[in-house]
Amino acid sequence: EIVLTQSPGTLSLSPGERATLSCRASQSVGSNYLAWYQQKPGQAPRLLIYGASSRATGIPDRFSGSGSGTDFTLTISRLEPEDVAVYYCQQYTSSPLTFGGGTKVEIK
Amino acid sequence: EVQLVQSGAEVKKPGESLKISCKGSGYSFTSYWIGWVRQMPGKGLEWMGIIYPGDSDTRYSPSLQGQVTISADKSISTAYLQWNSLKASDTAMYYCARRVVSEEFFDYWGQGTLVTVSS
Numbered sequence A: 001e002i003v004l005t006q007s008p009g010t011l012s013l014s015p016g017e018r019a020t021l022s023c024r025a026s027q028s029v030g031s032n033y034l035a036w037y038q039q040k041p042g043q044a045p046r047l048l049i050y051g052a053s054s055r056a057t058g059i060p061d062r063f064s065g066s067g068s069g070t071d072f073t074l075t076i077s078r079l080e081p082e083d084v085a086v087y088y089c090q091q092y093t094s095s096p097l098t099f100g101g102g103t104k105v106e107i108k
Numbered sequence B: 001e002v003q004l005v006q007s008g009a010e011v012k013k014p015g016e017s018l019k020i021s022c023k024g025s026g027y028s029f030t031s032y033w034i035g036w037v038r039q040m041p042g043k044g045l046e047w048m049g050i051i052y053p054g055d056s057d058t059r060y061s062p063s064l065q066g067q068v069t070i071s072a073d074k075s076i077s078t079a080y081l082q083w084n085s086l087k088a089s090d091t092a093m094y095y096c097a098r099r100v101v102s103e104e105f106f107d108y109w110g111q112g113t114l115v116t117v118s119s
Helices: none
Strands: A004-007 A010-013 A019-025 A034-039 A046-050 A063-068 A071-076 A085-091 A103-107 B003-006 B010-012 B018-025 B034-039 B045-052 B057-060 B069-073 B078-083 B092-099 B106-109 B113-117
Touching: A004 A085, A010 A019, A019 A034, A019 A085, A019 A103, A034 A063, A046 A063, A046 B106, A071 A085, B003 B092, B003 B106, B010 B018, B018 B034, B018 B092, B018 B113, B034 B078, B045 B069, B045 B092, B057 B069, B078 B092
Parallel strands: A010 A103, B010 B113
Antiparallel strands: A004 A019, A019 A071, A034 A046, A034 A085, A063 A071, A085 A103, B003 B018, B018 B078, B034 B045, B034 B092, B045 B057, B069 B078, B092 B106, B092 B113
16 A cells, blocks of 8 residues: 655645645655645545646646655645645555545645 | 535444435446545545446455445436444545546545444
8 A cells, every 4th residue: 555645744824925745655656646635624625636747627827736756746836815725645556545644734 | 517416414323324325417427436535533535445336346445345335326326335333433524526537536526424423
């Protein structure tokens, strides 16, 4: 089973700042089969990024994904108040599918 | 518009059985896998298993195999998650989600069903 470790646990930034979230895998994620989801308080998760770097439909371009192998990053270029959420990465290169533990993004 | 609508919150006692549902609309229900994801209180997401409603092919997470049953009724575009004997540790929010055709990530999610198991 591939274990995904997300860091930091919590990120507290001011509006307009850049947020950098990390997802590290215990073994290589083949074909960059890594997705990112956003979960706002009291809501279901929403797909942001798939294939490590492809934005899902309707996702603002301030969200971007990068990385390969075992190290992946989600970047929010200019943080907005509505971006307050927990962000999860998920690998889908091997079964069982696994999620990271999440990074909580707060606004200062 | 693609929608996954889940059944309402449940409060059960340990040892009771339960079946929650997820109804798909706005797309060909038999052509997409439906997965179930657990979120225990204050915790992260955990993949439980997945079903292909077209032929009921089902896969389970090794950690949950035997503890739940996933099924589907394609005639009414509905997937199910079932327990025969609930435990307090089954208390969680449960989400269904549609898997994209060619890769194993989820593009649409249900609103979630909160299951509370308490004596």
